[in-house]
Amino acid sequence: MSENEVRKNVPFLSVKDLVVEYKSDGQIVHAVNGVSLSLEKGKTLGLVGETGAGKTTIAKSILRILPDVGAKIAKGSISLDGKDVLNLPENEMRKIRGNVVSMIFQDPMTALNPVQKIGDQIAEVIRLHSDEYTDFEKRAKEMLEIVGIPAERYSEYPHQFSGGMKQRVIIAIALACNPTLLLADEPTTALDVTIQAQVMDLIVDLQKKYETALLLITHDMGVVATVCDDVAVIYAGNIVEYGTKEQIFDHPTHPYTIGLFGAIPDMNEDEIWLHPIEGLPPDPTNLPQGCAFSPRCKYAADECRKEPISVYKTPDGHDCRCCRINEISTQED
């Protein structure tokens, strides 16, 4: 993605041309293929896309907690507050994890250590990033109260909590050290709808309170609409559309984005069939030449299949990685 000249402030998080590959069974999986994004303090960026599009990989790359075996950050740069993160020594990186940047994970049922008390798990992250004078237990109990869990439950184990409460514990762990950047990887996907709303409210409240930058990974457009400032749409490891929430929702330009919105059933209409996007996501070990979406795109032309597509600007000023946006908008109109 090109530089964001629209932004006035220096972004806290800046990812440029990130390429991440996995090696699996002798084949190379192209998980992330040249992603650039940026985020300022206090703002929320929504990262939208299907499963397997590479969203979690981007988040894990920022923290550098990709699995050792086989994962490689092949190209690109990530910087936090101007500091290059990819070349930091490991002990420096550890000071950042949990402290400056922290992550909320997708599946609360498995994200907590089953044999450790939840209070201790919160206290652990506090202890790692504080000096010896801090009362870790007290601070952990405070965090519990903040996320809405009674402090008496400090000594209980994860199996004694419900899914929603477990996610709250994870949020407590993530926010215990007041991180500047919070990576939330589909935090509500595994929860019931009613709990979803509570948890999202909690995250947003805390974000506002601590002025945390939030990178929200999700495939729920409704959540995006409520919470995010900016939106980036990912397909097959590429950001295909990037702009403010209003831009994306009012004027979706990329065929994939259009397809996403089209797939959302409309409450007001009486429809019999849903409108999925035809076809399947591409095999990440064998990506198509040119545009990754071209096999499924009804606007695809020869020029789409030859070379990687560069980024174009839409009429209202946001980014779109499609070479036929003019033709598409003509057809749509």
Added chain:
Amino acid sequence: MRKKVLALLLCAAMTASVLTGCGGKADNAGSTAGGESGTTQEASGTEQAEPAGESAVQETAQVEPSTTLSDKEVNIGYGTVIDSLTPFRANVANDSPYFVQLYETLGVLDGNREMQPYAAKSWETSDDGFTYTIEIWDTISDSAGNKITAADIVWFIEESKARALKPIFAKVDSVTQTGDYTLELKLTDNKFGTIDTILMDVFVVSKAAFEASSDEFGSSVVSTSPYVCTEFTASASISFERRDDYWQDIENLPECVRPLQKKVNYKLITEASQLGIALETGEIDMAINIATETGSQFVDNDNFVVDLSDGRSGWQVFFSGADTSPAANDVKLRQAICYGIDAQGLIAGLCSGYATQMWDVCSPFTVGFNENWKNESYYDYDLEKAKALLAESDYNGETLTILSSSSATASRLAQLLQNYLVAMDIKCEVNSVDMALYTSIRLDGTQYDMVINTVGEYSLADNWSIRFDPAAYATGDATSRHDYDLAELIYKTWTLDGFTEENINEVHEYLKESAIAYGLVNPQLFTVWSKASGLSKAVTGARRNYIVPSACQFE
């Protein structure tokens, strides 16, 4: 691919190490990873039976018996373990050398196999061996200070009879104390050897001390022996130290029980190769009765002295006496088989050359054996004669069964026998069974045609009574035979007067002619000690005439 190469390398490594274990003479390490004894040495000069205590390998000048008490400490290795020290015990392991230090007995066999007074001063019979008057020393006391009187001896004999653990005490009709230090012992028979066995099996123990012990002397013993048992770890080790308040003067003791050494420590090591290793590392100075494979490794070793002596029992084959067996009533068949067995082959094949042939059904070690028999021929190997006799016999191609226990030696012996029989065109099969089954069918002559056994009682009379007396068992003699002619000759030797060279010879000739049993081979016993120990005179004695470490003389 990598894994396959690795697996191949490992296979090669295993094969190589197995091959290095086989064959070759291990001159240092006692490792016997090869399993089978890979060394088949021809014994040099040990074909003839040697009198116990000397061998061609060892140089002994005639050293006078000593009465000097030394401060020496010796470590001895022995292969049979015991779990308890109690004086009331079965016959199992009763020949272990440490019993000499543990308890005193009324009498003890010296190195010439003659019964010597020990705790008993004298014993006399006036009615030909049925009643004995025994007098014990009046100074006997144990390590706790208890004085021993005839009452203790009487109590021991009566208690042994009541507990019925050793069959010999069943021959005690009654025993009564007749004085402070005299007692009268009435026996149920006057067979030769009965009184000797009783004298050897009565331990001198104070009744008071025994009853005061919480576990019947199971783990710690108070005895009249010159040695105190200082340590006993069941099945592992037993140690003795000479005490200063011993009741007897050394000169009055037979040489074999003189407590010359200050300390004697036994390590009980059941595994033969470990016994060898203990000798190598110096952990023990002497190993008594070590297995042939391990003992033979020390023959060429200049640091050690190897003492070979005649086996105490030998291996024999007995023909079934049941009428169902072809061999039972066919003397020519039996003689044919005896001629067809090559004793030298057995010596080489079973004992790697460390054995001697036999001249009677019993070992030369048995009391009553006549040394002149060694000059006779004893069915020397003659295949032609064997085949000729076979042709004259009534053998019609039946398959003969050889019964043996499943112990390694017995079953190997059975197989060797089978080979010799097959070479004579006699069909036969081997039936190797485990000990329990063997014990239950060995007396039933209908179950086999030949049975392999190792019989080694104290005297010939005992041997014969358990093997050839048709009145011994419900089915006849030990092979279901009813040979009353033989029985008559045997009964003649059963009294003290009847146990004469002449009578014994008659039985020997009968057995030889009828060939109802045949002495196969007598493996030699190995005792090995290091030259560094300084042994200058090896003294033997006690029940099986092993070396008695406490009585040996060292430099």
Added chain:
Amino acid sequence: MLRYIVKRLLWMIPIILGVTILVFTMMIFCPGDPAEIILGSTAMEADLAAKRVELGLDKPYLIRLATYISDVFFHFDLGVSWITNVDIMSTIADRMPRTLILAVVTLVIAFGLGIPLGITAATHQNKWQDHVSMVLALIGVAIPNFWLALLLIILFSVKLGWLPAMGVGTGLAGIQYYILPALANCAGALANSARQTRSAMLDVIRADYITTARSKGVAERQVIIKHALKNALLPIITTMGISFGRMLGGAMIIETIFSLPGMGSYIIGAVNNRDYPIVQGGSIMLAIAFSIAMLLIDLLYAAVDPRIKAQYASSKKRKKVKAVA
């Protein structure tokens, strides 16, 4: 938790009783006449008959069984050996500790070396550390323990003289007598523990909570030991229990080679000699030892994993709920 322990201990009683009855019954069907075994092959008919009566061999099966059970459970009297007439209970009291010490020392060595080996293999999966560790484990399983024993004796006892080759000693210094036997015995258990640790760790390392731990900034070493290993312990503890059980009866070869008078050589010697009371008594004692070991293993599970501890404690609560509903 206490109720759980008591419940388990109570369960042991029918189990041991069952073993006793089974062993006793099987021995009755084995060939061999006890009187002949005791008195030896030189005994006369009359003596044999008398001995049979004395041993109660003429009584019916149920009476003999009842007598035996009452002897064992109420008087703790396992009888005497037929061959040596020595009290079995006291011999076992001497020998059982040695077998137990050998088993414990073996396990300490096997798991003390095996777990780090497995962790190394898991954390360096498919690299040279992994391959080397697993090959070492494979060698451990493949080597016959008697061969290893002899090699160890040659090296450490004969050539170097560092450790004793046989026997037992007293007191704390007595531990040195167990080192070579334990080393020879541990090869199989070491291999198993290394492989089991490796596979358990591999499972656990992929888990989400490990990623959480890393994302908190926990040092890698802490992640492996405090977070991963603790969760991987369950299958490792199971392997430990199985290995211990096998060792209780199966160290016979090692005990024979090293002249360690323990339970293995005792029972096998008794089987060879058809000394049935020892076989019976030994089997019962081993069954008891094994049950207690399994109980300890299960308690160890509870100590490591709070979910299992909750399961043990709550099993009675569930019953109450059922009754109410």
